Every structure is written in structure tokens, then in C-alpha cells.
Amino acid sequence: MLVQWIFGIVGSLVFAALLFAAGISFREDESRAGRLFMVFAFLFSTPYFLFALKPEIISTLIIVFLLIFPLLGIIVLLLPYDPASKKIALSTTPTLRYDERDIMFSRRRLKPGSERFEAYYRNHPQKKKIDDAWRRKPGLLNPKARFYHPLYFSAAEASFDTVEYFHPHVQTNPSAEKKVIEPTVATAFIKDWLTRSGAHSVGFTLLRDYHLYSHRGRQEPYGAEIYREHEFAIAFTVEMNKTMVDFAPKSPTILESADQYLRAGMLAVKLTQFIGRLGYEARAHIDGNYQVVCPLVARDAGLGELGRMGLLMTPELGPRVRIGVVTTDLPLATDRYQPDRSVIDFCRKCKKCAESCPAKAIPYEDRQYDAVGLRWKINHEACFSYWCTVGTDCARCIKVCPYSHPDNIMHGLVRTLIKRNVVARYLALKMDDVLYGRFNRGKNF
Ligand code: SF4
Numbered sequence: 001m002l003v004q005w006i007f008g009i010v011g012s013l014v015f016a017a018l019l020f021a022a023g024i025s026f027r028e029d030e031s032r033a034g035r036l037f038m039v040f041a042f043l044f045s046t047p048y049f050l051f052a053l054k055p056e057i058i059s060t061l062i063i064v065f066l067l068i069f070p071l072l073g074i075i076v077l078l079l080p081y082d083p084a085s086k087k088i089a090l091s092t093t094p095t096l097r098y099d100e101r102d103i104m105f106s107r108r109r110l111k112p113g114s115e116r117f118e119a120y121y122r123n124h125p126q127k128k129k130i131d132d133a134w135r136r137k138p139g140l141l142n143p144k145a146r147f148y149h150p151l152y153f154s155a156a157e158a159s160f161d162t163v164e165y166f167h168p169h170v171q172t173n174p175s176a177e178k179k180v181i182e183p184t185v186a187t188a189f190i191k192d193w194l195t196r197s198g199a200h201s202v203g204f205t206l207l208r209d210y211h212l213y214s215h216r217g218r219q220e221p222y223g224a225e226i227y228r229e230h231e232f233a234i235a236f237t238v239e240m241n242k243t244m245v246d247f248a249p250k251s252p253t254i255l256e257s258a259d260q261y262l263r264a265g266m267l268a269v270k271l272t273q274f275i276g277r278l279g280y281e282a283r284a285h286i287d288g289n290y291q292v293v294c295p296l297v298a299r300d301a302g303l304g305e306l307g308r309m310g311l312l313m314t315p316e317l318g319p320r321v322r323i324g325v326v327t328t329d330l331p332l333a334t335d336r337y338q339p340d341r342s343v344i345d346f347c348r349k350c351k352k353c354a355e356s357c358p359a360k361a362i363p364y365e366d367r368q369y370d371a372v373g374l375r376w377k378i379n380h381e382a383c384f385s386y387w388c389t390v391g392t393d394c395a396r397c398i399k400v401c402p403y404s405h406p407d408n409i410m411h412g413l414v415r416t417l418i419k420r421n422v423v424a425r426y427l428a429l430k431m432d433d434v435l436y437g438r439f440n441r442g443k444n445f
């Protein structure tokens with residue numbers, strides 16, 4: 001009987017697909033998801049096998065519920081259906097440049113009692129009380145911090161210190177002879193070379209004024225105005241190891257951050273030196289020595305969209321990346337910013353990072369307009385203050401984000417569906433909560 005065979009085949013497919021998902025989850029060290037997929041595999045395939053063995057009890061109602069409804073459901077999920085997203089406003093071009101002196105890492109470098117310290121808080125009295133509060137805490141990578149670990153903290157310090165060795169080499173001394181290279185050829189070569197060197201994604205954009213900080217905050221001369229010296233920017237991402245991020249906010253996370261800042265720094269300096277040998281100006285923007293706001297450059301280079309937590313959301317790894325940037329006058333073929341309303345819509349519905357943030361630094365509300373544009377504005381002071389308590393750079397928001405899952409066939413399929421279908425977005429969000437937990441705690445360490 002044909003219907004008996006159909007039930008048998010569908011049951012086998014359901015069982016195999018869910019067992020495959022369980023296997024992937026166990027490999028990802030997601031045991032809760034793995035166990036649930038195993039339960040689903042037996043639960044959802046059993047009725048099909050039952051009716052395949054006992055065809056005499058199959059009725060029209062059973063066929064509708066077990067074959068027609070699921071088939072319709074799959075068709076609905078596969079269709080490009082996203083009416084609401086079209087109305088979502090895209091991020092706007094910033095009208096104001098960030099002053100690097102205001103970011104937390106610059107404020108952290110101010111020495112109490114120094115002339116620079118006094119001058120900064122004279123000009124920003126509202127920040128003094130806030131900054132005094134985190135200055136009383138142990139601080140990043142401090143042995144008195146909550147998540148201190150002698151090995152991980154020392155290793156992270158070693159990686160951050162090694163990035164600093166690159167600082168004298170962020171700028172090139174271009175060769176006298178300028179080699180003439182087709183922009184498309186240079187672009188393809190750089191993309192291929194960086195990818196083979198470990199970059200996850202690479203993009204190219206025209207360098208805009210709003211990509212640059214207005215004034216220096218971490219490098220001398222402090223407070224000097226920053227001008228646009230190059231026409232192009234190359235942005236790339238490097239992947240943060242999922243297993244290490246899963247421990248967030250404990251000490252392995254800051255080691256992983258430090259290691260990826262080092263990798264991004266090494267790639268950026270290597271690229272800068274290469275461009276110099278071609279006879280062109282270039283500057284690497286690496287940890288502790290930036291003149292650009294990396295997520296804005298990376299977004300405009302087509303590497304992703306800005307999400308609720310204020311980070312770049314890449315299509316394959318979400319926010320689980322670090323960014324490197326090189327600015328240059330080497331002529332390049334540029335990519336385009338690829339606005340992704342599906343990410344903005346997903347972030348509007350999800351709010352998982354906001355709920356999980358121990359510092360309550362991520363907003364629950366929708367994006368707001370300010371001088372920097374339409375965006376979710378993070379409370380960087382609250383975030384940094386928490387870092388000073390725990391001694392790590394936390395990254396809990398990155399850990400819980402549904403876009404942070406590994407780039408494999410299972411999560412790739414989900415990403416493809418949620419990009420084009422609003423029903424899939426709702427379903428993916430609910431399933432993420434069920435499989436990985438809504439208040440996903442960092443793994444024990
Ligand atoms: S956790 Fe959710 S709301 Fe936060 S950035 Fe990721 S998708 Fe957006």
C-alpha cells in the first residue's frame with residue numbers, strides 16, 4: 001500500500017534528520033540540545049512508523065495531520081515571505097564622529113592626579129562619578145577580580161602585550177616605485193591571501209569621515225585631530241573559538257579575545273607591510289591603536305549588519321568575531337554595505353543579549369535616533385564597570401546570541417531560512433530558547 005510506504009519513508013527521514021541534528025549538537029558540546037534532538041527524533045518519528053506498520057488504522061484525518069500539514073509548514077518556511085521587514089528603517093549615516101578620548105579604554109588610561117586626568121573630568125564632570133566607581137573595582141585581568149585564573153589571565157596578558165609589539169609597525173614606509181595594479185586584481189589577491197591566512201571574511205569600502213574617530217585618545221599626541229588620509233579601507237573578521245566563548249564571562253573568554261586581537265593585528269600589519277612594498281601608503285588599525293571605528297567600516301565593507309548589542313553581526317558567525325582594518329591609498333574595487341533588515345527584525349524580537357547582560361547595558365527598547373544615527377545604544381560605562389568586577393571582557397552577549405552558533409549545515413540552513421522568512425524567524429527564536437535555554441549561563445569552568 002503506497003500510503004504505508006510514504007509513512008515509513010517520512011518517519012525514517014524525520015528520525016535521520018533529528019538524529020543528525022543531535023549528533024551535530026553533541027559535537028558542538030551542546031548536550032542539552034543534543035538530548036532534546038534525540039527525544040524529538042523518537043517522539044516525532046514514532047507515529048509515522050506506527051502507521052507504517054498498522055496501515056489499517058490510517059484515516060484521512062491522520063494523513064492531513066501527519067503528511068499534509070507538515071508539508072504545508074515546510075512550504076511556508078521555504079517561501080520568501082517577509083512583508084514587515086520592508087518597512088524597517090535602515091541604519092543611517094552617522095552625522096557625528098566618535099571622540100576616542102570618550103571611550104572606556106581611553107578613560108582607563110587617564111592617571112588620577114595627572115593634568116590630562118584633571119582636564120578630561122573638568123570638561124566632562126558628569127563622567128567623573130561613574131568612572132570613580134569602576135576605578136575602585138579590581139579591573140581587567142587583575143588578580144583580585146572575580147574570575148581570576150593565573151593561567152588564563154597571564155596568557156591573555158601575553159597576547160595583549162604581543163599586539164603592542166606591532167604598534168611601531170602599523171604604518172608603512174612605501175617603496176619609492178609604485179607598482180601599477182588593476183584594482184580588481186589587487187582586491188582579489190588581498191581577499192584570497194587574507195582568507196588563506198585565517199580571516200573569516202574580507203570586504204573593501206571607500207573610507208568615510210565618519211569611519212574615523214575625531215580625536216586621538218589612546219595614542220600620542222593625545223587629543224590630536226584625526227584626518228582622513230586614505231581613500232580605501234580593507235576590513236576583515238577573524239573567528240572567535242566557540243568553545244572558549246561558551247565559558248563567558250569567565251577567564252577563557254578574555255584569552256580568546258586577546259588571541260583574536262593578536263591574530264587580527266598580525267594580519268593587518270602583514271597586509272600593511274605588503275601594501276608598502278607595492279609603493280602605497282597604508283595603516284593597520286589594531287588593538288590599542290585604532291583611528292577608525294571598526295564595526296562601522298566592516299558594515300560598509302559589506303561584512304554584516306549592526307545588531308542590538310552594537311556589534312557587527314556577520315552572516316555566518318554573528319557577533320562571534322573580531323575585526324581588523326587597514327586603510328590605504330592602494331586603488332581597490334569596493335564592496336557595498338548590504339543592509340540586512342532580517343537581522344534588525346530578529347534583534348527586535350529576540351532581546352536575548354539584553355536579558356542575559358549582567359550589567360543591564362544592552363537596551364530592551366527599539367533603536368533610537370541620536371547624532372550617530374539610528375541604532376541600539378549600549379551603556380558602555382555599565383558594561384566596562386562589570387568587566388572591572390570580573391576581570392574579563394565578559395562576552396556573555398556574544399555567547400547567548402542565536403547568530404553565534406557555528407557555521408555548519410544545521411545552523412546554515414536556519415540562517416538561510418530566517419533571512420527570507422518572518423515565520424522562520426519566530427520559530428528559530430522559540431527553538432533557540434528551547435534547545436539552548438533563554439537564560440543561557442556560561443559553561444562551568
Ligand atoms: S542576542 Fe538576539 S537581540 Fe541580541 S544581538 Fe543577538 S539576535 Fe540580536
Ligand code: SF4
Binds near residue numbers: 356359382393398
Ligand atoms: S560584554 Fe557583558 S556586560 Fe558588556 S554588554 Fe555584553 S553581556 Fe553586557
